Amino acid sequence: MNANYQQRIDQAKTAIQEADYILLGGGAGLSAAAGITFTGKRFTDYFGDFIEKYGFTDLYSSGFYPFETQEDKWAYWARHIQLNRYDTGTTQLYLDLYDLVKEKQHFVISTNVESQFEKAGFASDAVFEIQGNYGYLQCEKGCHDTLYDNEELVKKMVAQTVDCKIPTSLVPNCPVCGGAMDVNLRINEYFVQDEQWQMSERLYRSFLQTSENLNVVYMELGVGFNTPGIIRYPFERMTYHNERATLIRLNRDEPAGIAENQHKTIAFTEDMSQVFRDIERGNT
Structure with a gap:
């Protein structure tokens, strides 16, 4: 030594x-x-379909991808959260x-x-x-300061993802302003x-x-x-x-x-x- x-x-x-x-x-x-880790086998094994569709190279940069629809966005984020928050003991x-x-x-x-x-x-x-914490959702524009546990919803999203999309019925909306929701991560001024x-x-x-x-x-x-x-x-x-x-x-x-x-x-x-x-x- x-x-x-x-x-x-x-x-x-x-x-x-x-x-x-x-x-x-x-x-x-x-x-x-x-x-x-956000690269390597852990990433490629779990996100093969997203890699093929979007050309993703790692879990960090893919988190900034400008998805066209909420169905696309939540298909990715649900799997990201599932892997890193719920599947990882x-x-x-x-x-x-x-x-x-x-x-x-x-x-x-x-x-x-x-x-x-x-x-x-x-x-x-x-x-x-x-x-922040992967386990919670918030209003995308931070219209109020309540966080929402996402485990049950995330698991439904992952189970019902087809061709890197979730059903529209599973897209979360803010219960106060009716707008989009986001993961509770410090990514902008609305955290x-x-x-x-x-x-x-x-x-x-x-x-x-x-x-x-x-x-x-x-x-x-x-x-x-x-x-x-x-x-x-x-x-x-x-x-x-x-x-x-x-x-x-x-x-x-x-x-x-x-x-x-x-x-x-x-x-x-x-x-x-x-x-x-x-x-x-x-x-x-």
Whole structure:
């Protein structure tokens, strides 16, 4: 085993053991490492007909496709949601992460939208899914702030999809304005932040205030630069301003941070599951 790797593992073990609070920041790289990938066999096996019809190359870019009809749009999105939210069970990586921090005061802020944190055992009031959730629909224009559970409808849509279309009878309409519906994802200015979202934000702010200037570990997990202002930059800033803070960054491609935090940052580019297991092994 690489000596430097073992040194970093030991440092991370100690930081977590001594922490009063742990703040987890989950990005797309965490779910990708857990197997929730948007390319490759997982994509081609499940979306072959859409690939043939539209020339899709991955699940990320296909989400921006300008479908001509609501029947086309919901045939795609129902299958996208079914795969990533309902067919994908609890992943081992998220379970390992929960085991690593469950005995500590912790909170999660995540840009991921597939509910893996809650599936793994994290309490719902300790998770802030700031970018939305695949499991809910909203008015496309955000005319009101209610979200609607979509599991039953999504399963009907998937079951009744023919030639990449759903029946018109299954197309959802806003119960208030009568307009189109959308997935509750932060894709434009109409993103609905319902009462639960507002409560999660307040709990997150409260966690930040409670842990301020105390012995905190910020664990940044697979966070890139698509939305750095949500997790990456705030974690860097809070580490810089707290002499007792430690930043543990797991990022295969972009581990480097600001120079001022180098002495307080433990960076890993190695396989996340291996890192979690090696840290946990020293904490039991």
